[in-house]
Amino acid sequence: MSVRDTADIIATRFMRGMYWALIGIILSVLFGLELPRLLAGRRFYHSVGAQVVVLVVLVGVVVWVAVWIWRGRLVGWWRWPLLGVLAAVSVIGTVTLTPGERLGNPHWSYEAIGWVVLLLVLDRGVGWFLALLTAHYGVVFALVAAGGQAGETPAGAVNVVMITTAFQVAIAVFASLLRRVSSSVAHTALEQERLRTADEVADQLHADRMDRYAALSDTAAPLLSGLASGALDPGDKSVRRACAVEAVRMRRLLCEGAVVPDPLxxxxxxxxxLAERNGAMVHLSERGERPPVPAGxxxxxxxxxxxxxxTATGAVRLTMVGTDNAVVLSVVAEAPQHEVPVVDGDGVTTxxxxxxxxxxxxxxxxxxx
Structure with a gap:
């Protein structure tokens, strides 16, 4: 998994918490602040029903987002049609209000819509939110100017907008910083995981090397020491046979660390x-499905x-038979008379x-x- 994918996962987890907190704030604003203003200003609306529809639409968008967050998904492409719906209800909320009360206390919708816009673009960054919010207020102020009257002075309206926007922008900035922090957390977590993996791999490689060294120290080391000191005669058949056996055993041990589908x-x-290089003709036959066999x-x-x-000098027939939980390895060969090790242990019988x-x-x- 890439750093970006991990950052996205961590950011999604963090952002879900942000979404739930913002949903709680918006519902509190809609029902705790805006609904009382709507009820108190009923006489100033051309259509109270239209104002109620605006409130229902805003609540519906919030609930829709909450359902997606509950399902573990963030706001997707459908944010854009929902933003179009918000633009429409913004116009409805303004034109169904008496011109003399626009931007006044009964004009609750123009402040509330900014919160829902923030909910839809919370993961897109501060720039997107400011652009959409500017477009929203631009349309509202244009409609107010077209009406010729307002329930609030320009300075008072700007003051209200700035106070509300300050809270909204603070949340948008925090969400943006949260995504940056999640990326940093992902980088740190992956780096720590990489270091832990490297340490474990190094420890395992060291353990494997020590295990192979221990496996050779009882047989190959005395043989090499004897040859080096002159105690063993290289011309002796038994010594040459022992060297041949150790050479094959070393080749097998060197292959133990390979990452292959079938290590055996x-x-x-x-x-x-190696046996074929020494003149043997080996025929290998496999039967059945073999289970994985531990290295030991x-x-x-x-x-x-x-x-x-x-030590084989002629034809060698090697057969491997596998079952659900067993492997049988048999060898038939023309081999000189010498002692063949009979190894038992780790579930193996010879x-x-x-x-x-x-x-x-x-x-x-x-x-x-």
């Missing part, structure tokens, strides 16, 4: 390629097969049989049912 098959193929169990499961592949020059090894892993 990947490790076996690495061992097979894979190491035990392939240990006997590694010893056979390292059996070895010999018939003449042919060696049959089977290792089975049983997972949790």
């Amino acid at each position: 098959l990947h490790e076996l193929q690495a061992c097979i390629s 169990a894979r190491r035990r499961l392939t240990e006997a097969a590694v010893a056979v592949l390292a 059996s070895v049989m010999r018939s003449g020059d042919r060696l049959w090894v089977e290792a089975a892993w049983q997972g949790m049912p």
Whole structure:
């Protein structure tokens, strides 16, 4: 997930709280301040019903936004037709009022509509709100001027507008700052997550390396020490066989850290390629769907097969059979007489049989049912 996507998610969560707070403010203004003004100024309206319709429309828009916020979504493209509706009811609220009372106390709608406009463009920034609010007041003042009279002096009207607008702009600015803070929070959270992930990956890689080193220290380290000190003769067949086994085992261990769909098959193929370089002809057969095998169990499961592949001189038949929670790995090969490790543990059992020059090894892993 990108920083922008994360910032949008965090901003949406913060903005939902802002929306609910603003919805509460608007409903309080409409029913606590504007409704009493509407009722008190009934005699100044050409049509009381039109004024009631204006109030109902404003409440309806607020409720519509509240439903979307409750569903977990913010105001979308439909804000634009709703702004058109607000422009229409603004005109209705002004022209159905006696010209001499326009901008006066009975003219409640021109102040209230600004709050609903703010609700619709809260996530668009201060610039959008100021532009729409200016257009709204421009239309209202033009209608008042056309009527030739007003219930308030220009200075008084401007004073009322400035006081109301100051509160609305403060909320718009806070919402804009909130989105910037959410972006900063997202950057910080993602950076912390990246550092935690890097630390965990580094720790896991270090643990894997130490595990591989421990796996080789009991076998490869003494062999290398013996060759370096001269205690072991490189010309001895048993020493060469031991070196071949360790070479294949190292190849398998190096493949354990690879990110592949089937780690078991990947490790076996690495061992097979080394055996084929030494002259063996390996035929691999797979049956069934294999469950994922843990790294430690894979190491035990392939240990006997590694010893056979390292020393096989002719044809080798390698078979893997998978079931819902088990894997059976068997090897039939012409291999010299030597000790094949019988490894048991981590759910793995191994059996070895010999018939003449042919060696049959089977290792089975049983997972949790």
